Amino acid sequence: MKALGKILGLVLLGLLLIIVALGFALTHLFDPNDYKDEIQQLARERAGLDLAIGGDIGWSLFPWLGLELHDTSLASVATPEQPLANVRMLGLSVRVMPLLRREVQMSDISINGLNLTLVRDAQGRGNWEGIGQPEGAAARAPAEPAEPSPDGQRRPVALDIDSLTVRDARVSYQDASTGQHLSAESIELSTGAIREDTPVDIQLKAFFGVNQPVVRARSELRATLHLDTGAQGYRLEDLRLNGEASGEPFDGQTLNFSAQGELLADLASQQAEWRNLRFSANELRGLGELRVENLDSVPRFNGTLSVARFDLAAFLRGIGQTLPEMADSTALGNVELVSKITGSQNSLALEDLDLKLDGSQLRGRIAVTDLSAQALRVNLTGDRLDLDRYLPPPSxxxxxxxxxxxxxxxxxxxxxxxxxxxxxxxxTRHAWSEEPVLPLDRLRQLDVRLDLGLNELTVARLPLQKFSLKARGAGGQLQLEELRGGLYGGQVNTSANLDLRPAVxxxxxxxxxxxxxxxxxxxxxxxxxxxxxxxxxxxxxxxxxxxxxxxxxxxxxxxxxxxxxxxxxxxxxxxxxxxxxxxxxxxxxxxxxxxxxxxxxxxxxxxxxxxxxxxxxxxxxxxxxxxxxxxxxxxxxxxxxxxxxxxxxxxxxxxxxxxxxxxxxxxxxxxxxxxxxxxxxxxxxxxxxDQSGLGQIAARLAGDKLNEKLQEQLGDRVSPELQEALRGLFRR
Structure with missing residues (x-):
């Protein structure tokens, strides 16, 4: 038995030496650069990729299957003139034996100088279309499914990567139909070891830009990633995001922002959640929870939002927003809110809103039901509001x-x-101003419904009690359906219509x-x-x-x-x-x-x-x-x-x-x-x-006196008809 064991050991040692020798021979005697054309043709036929390898291919076979590419570009075979990606250097290696057990054990993955460019033309076609669709794919039979595990379920691939490093990467998106251009530049990504059920430290830095309007932002993210690829579950805990933004909307000012919390994604149910959210934007501070559903179709979100007391006027000025002059210089200086939040890609609503504004308290709902059309819906009730504080002072x-x-x-x-x-x-002096009062262009675009009820509203120095306002605006017409309230012991009720469709x-x-x-x-x-x-x-x-x-x-x-x-x-x-x-x-x-x-x-x-x-x-x-x-x-x-x-x-x-x-x-x-x-x-x-009128009275009185004297002298000798004629004569 000892001899048999020794023989088996020698055989295994011999086989290992042969494999090592073959690996050495393959890696030293076989040069993959001689087969660039075949590799590029294979990528075109099997993956719909137009692959161009400008540099040398470096590789190893055993015990690591290693690959290193230089100066490589990728494009869809449908749009070869529009490169999808360029990479200065890509290096990775995989252990060979674990692949047989559907385990991916990799050493460091290093990507340097990646430039990913996504372009959609005026007809709506993207330069990524066609990738992953082999030539003649429709005619060929579908690939055989992966071998199931003994329990009948498909066995997930187990990841084991020592680290991932991305340096000097850039991602851009251009849409020719809208002129929109988005970009992320100077991307730096580094991670720790990526393994199942093992926390992964992540650090990401990047500069972001958009051209409509022109905005630039710098951001940095740190978090710990937990992976469950089998259940398609991912969790970022201890997430910390911070950065700053500037550009046209900020008029030379800078917005400093930060966010913390725990981010979870369940791709099996297409849901994501941000828990224990804490955020800030300059002096604004808030808390919240956010949940997103239907990630793969039409996402919708809901959650809660709480913003601590802050100076809204100072915040708006700090991000370059010019406020109209207001009669009260302290207006908008004391704002806080608590609300539920719901929405989608094209809508946003604050439900069950509790808003405190400069000593006033308002409750209800504020929503933009269509962001593209700016369709505003407001339904609020409150205790009191002094609107005069927010109106401009006399010019x-x-x-x-x-x-x-x-x-x-x-x-x-x-x-x-x-x-x-x-x-x-x-x-003779005209008493009224010729200055324009209403922003006509903006009002013509309004789509608004407003319902407001207040115990007391002060406007134009008038204290209206039990105030109610209902207004509608759409299609260039603004309708004040009702403005009602008590005023100085009485009642006021007003309705109005402003038709903005004509030029005047x-x-x-x-x-x-x-x-x-x-x-x-x-x-x-x-x-x-x-x-x-x-x-x-x-x-x-x-x-x-x-x-x-x-x-x-x-x-x-x-x-x-x-x-x-x-x-x-x-x-x-x-x-x-x-x-x-x-x-x-x-x-x-x-x-x-x-x-x-x-x-x-x-x-x-x-x-x-x-x-x-x-x-x-x-x-x-x-x-x-x-x-x-x-x-x-x-x-x-x-x-x-x-x-x-x-x-x-x-x-x-x-x-x-x-x-x-x-x-x-x-x-x-x-x-x-x-x-x-x-x-x-x-x-x-x-x-x-009126002196002229007084002269007529004097003449009439004189006539009456003369008439009295005539009556005294003539008595009954004058007929009643003649007496009446005499009275009329002296009253003319």
């Missing part, structure tokens, strides 16, 4: 125009103060104001309070253009209004009537007027607007002891008025303030004329007794 032009108008009004107010001075002149936009507006305190409304707009009371108004207006001036110049429509239980501020009609009566009585006033305001029960009428001028012919006010009728025009273009008012004394219901203007029965029923002219802000302070 220098507006401030100068306001100051000039205020100066003009103050001058006219001084002239109007005594009530006996001449009427103020009509203003068309705007229509319907508004209902019910029981709103008009003096608070005027104060909120920094307007002079000329009237107090509860305002009810119905308006149906239309205009066109894209500036305040254009809107006012083209303004047309109808308005009806009524103010109940109010006061004409600094408008003492009693004083004006007293002066008129004293003038007719040819007496001088001996006392100063005791009050400056005139209370009324009702004040109402209607306005017809055309080209920015509002005409009224039916003003009527009910004042204790008086009835007021009015007619005239209000020029909204210059905020001026030219108005005539008739005051009718209903009877001697109270003592007049001065003996010189005691009301006798003959004054009852007469319409005492007032003329109001000048800046609209002066209100009743721009009103005077």
């Amino acid at each position: 220098e032009e507006q401030q100068a125009a306001t100051a000039a108008r205020d100066s003009e009004v103050q001058t006219e107010a001084i002239l109007a103060g005594g009530g006996t001075t001449p009427l103020p002149e009509q203003p 936009p068309l705007l229509t507006l319907r508004q209902r104001i019910a029981e709103v305190a008009v003096e608070q409304l005027l104060e909120a707009q920094n307007e002079q309070v000329v009237v107090q009371g509860r305002l009810t108004l119905d308006a149906n207006l239309r205009t066109r253009g894209n500036s305040q001036r254009a809107w006012v110049d083209a303004l047309a429509g109808d308005i009806s209004f009524n103010i109940a239980n109010g006061v004409l501020v600094e408008a003492n009609l009693e004083e004006q009537i007293c002066r008129a009566i004293a003038l007719l009585n040819q007496r001088e006033l001996t006392t100063q007027p005791s009050g400056r305001d005139t209370p009324f029960r009702q004040l109402g009428g209607s306005l017809t607007l055309q080209d920015g001028v509002a005409s009224n012919r039916d003003l009527r006010a009910s004042i204790p002891g008086l009835t007021v009728n009015g007619r005239g025009d209000v020029d909204l273009r210059v905020l001026g008025m030219d108005y005539r008012i008739g005051v009718v004394i209903e009877g001697d219901k109270s003592d007049m303030p001065d003996p010189a203007c005691q009301v006798s029965q003959r004054y009852v029923g007469l319409e005492w004329p007032l003329h109001c002219r000048g800046p609209l802000e002066l209100g009743a302070r721009a009103c005077r007794i």
Whole structure:
């Protein structure tokens, strides 16, 4: 037996020596470079590859099957003029014996100078098409499946690689149909030993670029990879990604970013998950979880997102985004959010959103249902929001125009103060700005649906309670379906439509104001309070253009209004009537007027607007002891008025303030004329007794007095018909 064992040992030793000798002979006597043409032809026939080997082929046979290629390029046989890959050097080696057991044991894999270029032409064809499709593949029978394991399942290939090193690699993608160009350059990849059930350390560095818009980014990734090739499961734990980006969207600024967490991929179920995500972008910090499904078809993702409190305005400025000037310099300085997140390749939604913005809290949903069309959907409710903080402050032009108008009004107010001075002149300065208001091009592209409900909204200094807003926009039309809220003890309800399809936009507006305190409304707009009371108004207006001036110049429509239980501020009609009566009585006033305001029960009428001028012919006010009728025009273009008012004394219901203007029965029923002219802000302070109308009253009173004397002298000798004719004669 010893002899047999010795013989077997010698035989095995002899066989090993023969194999070694054959391997030495093959590797030293056989030169694969002599067969480059055959190798290239084999690659073309079996793999659809156009292979060009410019350098020498280095190789070894046993115990390592080694291969080293230099200056090699690959292309699809369908597009040989468009190389798919170039590599300066590729070196790898595989142990021969483990291959027989379907085990891949490799030494270091080294790739240097890889340049992978993917190109899609204008017809949508890629330069990678045809690779892996041998010539005549359709005519040949399919390859035999791999030998199954004893349990009937296909035996997976077991990997065992000492390391993988990639140096100075580049990957680019170009699409001629869109002009898009993506690239990854200076790629450096290194790993530890790659083995089943053994953690693999990975380090990757690269520079990324895109041309639409131009963006450059540097990134570095470190992680530990866990492989389960049998179950097609992969896990990157302790993942750390960081880098920085710059380019056109950042306007010379730099975005520093980082992300950490654990990334899992299950290719059997086509799912991936990012757990314990922690990320940052400049001063922004957040946490989250992300899950992706349908990796092989139409991926969809969902997860959670939490962003800690940060200064949004500073963040946007830090990445080169120019913010419009806002009235409050601290606006957008305090933002945080918590939300669920869902989406796909062309959609993104924040569900169950809890957003805190500068002391306001909003909840609901914000979604872009179609990223390519920028289809925005917003459904939010909240406690309060001061929109004025985010609107632009008045421009220098507006401030100068306001100051000039205020100066003009103050001058006219001084002239109007005594009530006996001449009427103020009509203003001539246009009161509105010609600056464009709306970004028309952007609005024409809008696809938006907005539903907003707030306990309180402040806009244009108006505090709206229980506010509700519903708006829609698509196809160049913006519709304000509802704007409703409580205001100063009353209600406001507005609807509007902006048609952007014509070159000059068309705007229509319907508004209902019910029981709103008009003096608070005027104060909120920094307007002079000329009237107090509860305002009810119905308006149906239309205009066109894209500036305040254009809107006012083209303004047309109808308005009806009524103010109940109010006061004409600094408008003492009693004083004006007293002066008129004293003038007719040819007496001088001996006392100063005791009050400056005139209370009324009702004040109402209607306005017809055309080209920015509002005409009224039916003003009527009910004042204790008086009835007021009015007619005239209000020029909204210059905020001026030219108005005539008739005051009718209903009877001697109270003592007049001065003996010189005691009301006798003959004054009852007469319409005492007032003329109001000048800046609209002066209100009743721009009103005077109409001297021409007062002369007509004097003539009528003289006729009445003469008629009384005739009646005394003639008595019953004059027929009633003649008496009425005489009265009419003297009243003309």
